[in-house]
Amino acid sequence: xxSSSPRIVAFCCDRSGYVAxxxxxxLGMALPVGLEIIRVPCAGRIDALHMLQALENGADGVLxxxxxxxxxxxxxxxxxxxxxxxxVHGIMEKIGLEKERxxxxxxxxxxxxxxxxxxxxxxxxxxxLGPSPIK
Amino acid sequence: MIKVEQKPVxxxxxxxxxxxxxxxxxxNACVAVCHAGGExxxxxxxxxxxxxxxxxxxxxxILEDCSTRQCEPxxxxxxREKVKSVEAVLSIACGVGVQTVAGRFSDxxxxxxxxxxxxxxxxxxxxxxxxxxxxxxxxxxxxxxxCPVARCAKQLLxxxxxGSQEGSCEIDKEIPCAWQQIHDRLKAIxxxxxxxxxxxxxxxxxxxxxxxxxxxVREDLKP
Amino acid sequence: xxxxxxxxxxxxxxxxxxxxxxxxxxxxDISVVEKKAEFLRGYVDAVNITDNQTAIVRMSSIAASSLxxxxxxxxxxxxxxxxxxxxxxxxxxxxxxxxxxxxxxCLTGDHQSFGNQIDSKNxxxxxxxxxxxCVRTMRDEGTILGGEEEVExxxxxxxxxxxxxxxxPFEFRVIRLAKKIHAGVDFIQTQCIYDMNRFKxxxxxxxxxxxxxxxxxxxGVTPLKSAGMARYMNKNVSGITIPGELIDRMAxxxxxxxxxxxxxxxxxxxxxxMEGIHGVHIMAIEWEHxxxxxxxxxxxxxxxxxx
Numbered sequence: 001x002x003s004s005s006p007r008i009v010a011f012c013c014d015r016s017g018y019v020a021x022x023x024x025x026x027l028g029m030a031l032p033v034g035l036e037i038i039r040v041p042c043a044g045r046i047d048a049l050h051m052l053q054a055l056e057n058g059a060d061g062v063l064x065x066x067x068x069x070x071x072x073x074x075x076x077x078x079x080x081x082x083x084x085x086x087x088v089h090g091i092m093e094k095i096g097l098e099k100e101r102x103x104x105x106x107x108x109x110x111x112x113x114x115x116x117x118x119x120x121x122x123x124x125x126x127x128x129l130g131p132s133p134i135k
Numbered sequence: 136m137i138k139v140e141q142k143p144v145x146x147x148x149x150x151x152x153x154x155x156x157x158x159x160x161x162x163n164a165c166v167a168v169c170h171a172g173g174e175x176x177x178x179x180x181x182x183x184x185x186x187x188x189x190x191x192x193x194x195x196x197i198l199e200d201c202s203t204r205q206c207e208p209x210x211x212x213x214x215r216e217k218v219k220s221v222e223a224v225l226s227i228a229c230g231v232g233v234q235t236v237a238g239r240f241s242d243x244x245x246x247x248x249x250x251x252x253x254x255x256x257x258x259x260x261x262x263x264x265x266x267x268x269x270x271x272x273x274x275x276x277x278x279x280x281x282c283p284v285a286r287c288a289k290q291l292l293x294x295x296x297x298g299s300q301e302g303s304c305e306i307d308k309e310i311p312c313a314w315q316q317i318h319d320r321l322k323a324i325x326x327x328x329x330x331x332x333x334x335x336x337x338x339x340x341x342x343x344x345x346x347x348x349x350x351x352v353r354e355d356l357k358p
Numbered sequence: 359x360x361x362x363x364x365x366x367x368x369x370x371x372x373x374x375x376x377x378x379x380x381x382x383x384x385x386x387d388i389s390v391v392e393k394k395a396e397f398l399r400g401y402v403d404a405v406n407i408t409d410n411q412t413a414i415v416r417m418s419s420i421a422a423s424s425l426x427x428x429x430x431x432x433x434x435x436x437x438x439x440x441x442x443x444x445x446x447x448x449x450x451x452x453x454x455x456x457x458x459x460x461x462x463x464c465l466t467g468d469h470q471s472f473g474n475q476i477d478s479k480n481x482x483x484x485x486x487x488x489x490x491x492c493v494r495t496m497r498d499e500g501t502i503l504g505g506e507e508e509v510e511x512x513x514x515x516x517x518x519x520x521x522x523x524x525x526x527p528f529e530f531r532v533i534r535l536a537k538k539i540h541a542g543v544d545f546i547q548t549q550c551i552y553d554m555n556r557f558k559x560x561x562x563x564x565x566x567x568x569x570x571x572x573x574x575x576x577x578g579v580t581p582l583k584s585a586g587m588a589r590y591m592n593k594n595v596s597g598i599t600i601p602g603e604l605i606d607r608m609a610x611x612x613x614x615x616x617x618x619x620x621x622x623x624x625x626x627x628x629x630x631x632m633e634g635i636h637g638v639h640i641m642a643i644e645w646e647h648x649x650x651x652x653x654x655x656x657x658x659x660x661x662x663x664x665x
Contacts, residue, residue, distance in 0.1 A: 047175065048175075048179050049175055049178045049179050049182070052178075052179055052182035052183060052186075053178075053182055055182075055186065056182045056185060056186050091144065091179070091183045094143065094144040094145060094183075094187075095144060095183055095184075095186055095187035095190065096187065096190050097186060097190070133190050134186045134189040134190045288469055288480075289440070289466060289467075289469065289480065289482045289485070290482050290485075291466065291482065291485040292485055292488070293485050293486075293487040293488065293534075293537060294487075294530060294533070294534045294537065295525065295526070295527070295530070295534075296466040296486070296525075297466070297520060297522035297525050297549055297597040298468065298469070298525070298597050299525050299526050299527075300525065300526055300597070300599075301526055302526060302527075305468070305469060305472075305597070306469045306471050306472075312526070314527075314530075315526055315527050318527045318530050319527070330530060330533055331533050331536065331537060333487065333491070333537060333540065333541060335488060335491070336444065336483065336484045336485075336488045336492075336503070339483060
């Protein structure tokens, strides 16, 4: 690896996250080098297993980008993702992985700016935290 | 069905300390239904264990599998090839599954990854409640379909104790008094007179687990 | 006479009976038993000895009862079904009656989670009603439960049980009493009364069924020491409810302890006049030295001597 740019896996939902990410890209906003976007139809599709697999496969940080809490187009997909994230946080604590590596971000489809800012901040936080201890 | 809960990860890591390669096997029956030991949970636990061990600098290779039902010899037999190539087995099936695997592959250590809790009902998604303790002689016909053995903390058979208050058990306000429930149910189905009938002591020593491990044999079904 | 005990004689003669209560020590210090017993001597007809009450480990009721007999006091040995199976129960009853114990109270027992050995297994091989049936079988049929083995000797025992007029479901409480009577109980001690109105309701239901003529009912009372005690009992002790007015009265009293005794005496006076109440069971827990004052002020002294 040439740079120590943290690897961030961002699960982005079709209705908000992915659209916002696309917008950020189109508008030329600066995005961290280590960002990898995984498109999902809804945040509710993301299971505890996917979050753990992302971490096991080398992500320094995992972001779930979903609709605002009352706005999920599938009604509760974003809430389910949040609950599963809580469950994975419990596992991470037990195995010595910092909980902060896994986060959720709620935004609207037209908020490319928020997307860019969130992933930039995540990258900075991960630089401070250091690479994942299990890499 | 049988309801279980995963053992704490640190306890499992303790079991696996001496090993470098294991088989982690779940079961697609009861434990999958309560989200503790099915195929997905095998994946989640395997990822967590691998990461934990990586962090400790002591890698653990995990083969993953999931039996259709881990309490049946034919399904457990399917694990033979994988079992041959590992140092130990971690099963997240219920206690029955663990023992069936241990019984079938008697020269390898088999560890339990879950604590088998009870036989129960799914009352809502994510909530399971104890309903049956296999007493061996069902009395549900006398109690309107509510079990006093499993649902009364004192297994009383002749009505509530003095601690029943406002429908709650004396040990915890959140736990309903089984005998209040039985009373209400019998009333609803027009069988309240059953509450006045004396039910003699159960034959715990002859019909229940206290008599020793029980067996059921159906000669007509044997090959 | 089923047992010839002092308590039985007094009740059978139609005299208003008085019993007290003694909780054995959390160990084998006999002086604790002696001290508490002396506080009760002369003020009661018999003394209940509790059996690991609230699942706290104490000297066994059979041992403590035996100590009382050695000191010329009559015990009512309490036995819970929580801790022993039918083998131990029947064995203990053989032993108890051999030691001269003639009164017994058959109880379920508080759940072990209330006490100091919360990891213990609970037994409940029998429930309290099956226990009554068992003791009656041993006494009247001369066999152990199941009828297979004859008892060597004769069991003479006066069988008691508890009743909780304040438990739920309310409509069932009288049916439960009837069940106990049918199983063979001779006398009943109720849970301590604070809500006199609810108690009267229950007694009315009891009388409507004619049950007051089939069993001797003794009403339970416990003097309050403070408003704090009242609130604590109301919240934490299973089977006890204390009406707000009583808690207020205790809270407002300039001398709460005296007020508590006053309330207790008032209750006893009212209970003496109630049809179907054949006695009073005074549980002055950790306040045994007040028994003299309470029984005196309630007009219960001197206690009768019966032959």
